[in-house]
Amino acid sequence: MASLKELSAIPEVLAPGHRLCAGCGAPIVVRQITRAAKGPLVVTNATGCLEVSTTVYPYTSWNTPWIHTAFENAAATASGVEAAYQSLKRQGKVDKEVKFVVFGGDGGTYDIGFQSLSGAMERNHNLVYVCYDNGAYMNTGIQRSSATPKGADTTTSPVGKLSYGKRENRKDLTQIMAAHNIPYAAQVSPAHWNDLYQKAEKAFAANGAAFINALAPCPRGWRHDSKDTIEICRLAVDTCFWPLYEVVEGKTRVTYKPREKKPVTEFLKAQGRFRHLFQPGNEGVLEEIQKEVDRRWEELLALEEISNR
């Protein structure tokens, strides 16, 4: 276990001066994850906030080889980069030990990039795919995605006379990735930095494909104060809305169990996108959300028990 002081001494690949918003979860996730690579690292980025805000030509914030081609194909692009490495290394044309990481938002990962991600995971390329999940298409202006929580007010699931926001529950992508039976899959939160760093180390050390789903609040889309990003991440974990766990060779391990599970409303009420749920008439929706969080948490605990039997 590294101390914060040790971690802060590791050279960074993402330079300051990028144009992401204050309080954005994405660069925090990127800086925490890339520290664990410990050596030459190639970054592939899907189209999204992270890509557009860090590479406004002729400037770049990336102090490491970086590639972006399109929106839905970051995993496929990285597959080609990694294949080139395998080939050139075998032929003696590259001698370094290189790590590969991919960053995509939930749009580029859960939705439009889902197929290429599934393909890359099944082919077991030696790379780490990291989803910075801010729960909507933030780059195009806060449209709902399949990662958007039920009840959230977005520009394509707006609250109105006939609408309480998004009607559907979130897709559980971490479980879907674990179901690919890849060497490593995990869910992380920037508030639990040590848990995150250890998981990133394991992901980079895995001999094959690894997937990390990282919660990444968006102050614009979630409508919270920039200073509260980390606090909201902590609430997401303490309410079991965003459990911290990993799946290694089929074994599920919940890496943090809150001593006292807080009601999900603690997480919801900290964000403007759920404000309408606390108006009279929406009590039922809050109940449904709590029920779904409970169900998934119980299921995860059961999975942990069964898989470690």
Place this chain on the structure above:
Amino acid sequence: MALETKQVAMTGNEAVANAIKQINPDVIAAYPITPQTDIVQFYSTFVANGLVDTQMVTVESEHSAMSATIGASAAGARAMTATSSQGLALMHELLHIASGFRLPIAMPVVNRAVSAPINIHCDHSDTMAALTTGWIQIYGENAQEAYDNMIQAVKIAEDPRVKLPVMVCYDGFITSHAVENLVLVPDEKVKEFVGEYKPQHRLFDFDNPITFGPLVLPDYFSEIKAQEAEGMLAAREVILEVAKEYEKISGRKYGWFEGYKLDDAERVIVVLSSAAGTAKVVVDELRAQGEKVGLLKPRVLRPFPAEELVKALSGAKVVAVMDRAETFSTQGGQIFTELRAAFYEAPKKPLMRNYIFGLGGRDTTTAHIRTVFEQLKQDQERGSVDRKVTHLDVRV
């Protein structure tokens, strides 16, 4: 050293797969689609038997095939893929990205009709829809030309003056699946001809980390696109230089087009790829009867050799351009409209008519070609064309 003359019997796809084996790329990422499929199958067998250094990525779609090929090429590898029809259409957005990144990817495209209706047979609607993607396009008539173009494509693409991807196009089934005699260039000579790929910029340069694919706003975007157009212009020189060099190791000549009995021809058919072979038979028959007919088979459509085509057709009285794809412009096929535009400033213009033919693999026989030449004769006698665009051999 004497040139290779020993003939081998291969399908077009087998010949192209063998060309790729001789090129021995670092990475191939591909997805099967009829009629391209057996290129991927042949190549998988080469990999499985250790005959090549290639890392094969069996991706889950053509979109990912082109994405992975771009990733590998940007990393600094010689990377390839191959496709047809819907596969090329699915790749479409990445075609622009490959050329915009100036990546020298050489890709066989086995021409096949694009849905709907779904059809697995030959026409050129797939590659015609990709003419504006910044790729060089080279077409071949038969297995020999497909093989020869494949090897030349690598050298054209990788030339530092060009740095643009190349499509090597040939006809689905007619060329891809028919067994023909051809002559291969010996392995060592191909290896020497294509040389080692030395990219100017690559991801795997950790001392000079590069950002590939940044966001470029209006302040620089136009300059980058203008440079890309310059690369296409430079390809005009390079395509001919590479052809000359290739002639030295193969004995076979290539240029912008093939003229067949064209010099004194009054009535000329312009047609791409395999249909040109059928047209040659008819030209021979009619020439034997004293008819002044000829054929022009374009080889390169991007860059479009406008001046050269105009010059080659300036002696003709009447020209039939045969396009194997609809454009739905109602003004004729792609080659027809571009060729007519090329003649805009020419002092002498032949009469010109257009045939849309052979869609979805409809067989084009010598009888059809004879009808076209008969029509041209009537046009010549009348001194005008009665109908600009005709769908050949279509029931009404």
